[in-house]
Amino acid sequence: MSPCLLLVLLCAATVMTVSGLKCYKCTIRPPSQYSNETERLCSGFDGSEKYQVDCPHSTFCMKKIFELSLQKGRTVHVELKDCASQRYIYQTLLEDQWVTQDVVIDAAYEEGCHDAESEGLRTAATTYCYCRGNLCNSAKPTHEPSHHHTDAMAVIFVFNAMKYIRSLR
Template structure:
């Protein structure tokens, strides 16, 4: 797989085609010590070059805004920025052999939308997709930005309290 990614990157460089660049900030670092992204946490997001990533398997940038209203009118807000997830990997059978294939799937429309959930919603989410370099910069108009870990803790706490009833 690493050879395949190196080949794709090399082919993009030699053909002069560059991949889309987006801002990326993570809610929490991915597991594993080999992947040091603690400097790219959303709580530290400042529009600097430290948050710019190449998106070789995406044609769009993504921004996800979400909030959770808790008791006494308190709202916990979060924003996540990244490349849109468009990479589709599969096995192709051709001439008696299986080989790994990767393609970019156009799964999103440009603009913002909120999923239509039926029933009670705990976390309100809005997804925004755009097609130009670093287009996922728009600032959220929420006051009192709080790290999304607060949302996760409160959400799980509410589920636990409801399970006791």
Template sequence: MYRVILFTTVVLMTILDVTEAIKCYRCTVTSSPRENRTEQLCAKFSESDEFTVDCPYSTMCMKKIFRLQLENGTNVETVNRNCADQKKTDQVFKQGTWQNEITIEEPYAEGCMNQTSDTVYCYCRGSMCNTAPKDSPSYHTDAMAVIFVFNAMKYLRSID
């Protein structure tokens, strides 16, 4: 009986551990020749499996938007997508040997924040939540709200 309970506990722990990992979209502006993995370019981004990665050490997805003004005055905007960087590895001395101890930190709040005047980092919870394109309507929400309020006030004044 003890073996059945132990086996069931191990199976449930394994299943629960697997379900905690989220999936995020991953793409970059350029591929790195130093790493041995094929990077998908964000210029060709689509919501397909080829851009999806498992994030076993993250509870959030990340999207980085970088704006750059070229010498000719042209504005360029690039996007990177990935798992949020939350993995922390410490060396601990246990049972006479040094071992890696991995923890997942929660340093980010959901939403977008300006890191610099040119760079915006957006963090979100949930699988594949970092999909919104750089020209997503969410960037224009404040402007739309102002226009709505202006038109509503104009309409209300015309009723009197």
């Protein structure tokens, strides 16, 4: 194994294990009976250890807030909690061999809440809140406008563009 490949694999393993962030996690559906996941329904969220998860691939906790429309005109207010999705896995050619790279994109989000754009679709109004710090996604949302939200896809695009430019040298 070449020294460069070994260094890349070591760096990837380090990135995957460095984070020690804990967030609350809850869902609106129970896990599949075939999965090995703990049931963490938001309807029973109480802030206990049962709802705490490690987030090795995140530097932010996330909360998604929306309303579900039910029959007979009823609506239900829903808050999902989880680790923010910041893991980016890609393949790169290194010394004539494809190697899997695994990075956490730290600048994927800004702290605070913002309303999701529905792009003309008929969807429920959704607010996403991101925060840094252990178990920070239990707090009530603050609806401060976040017009400087960094789009995760733009960050990924810039990251890949920089890698491509470096490969041309």
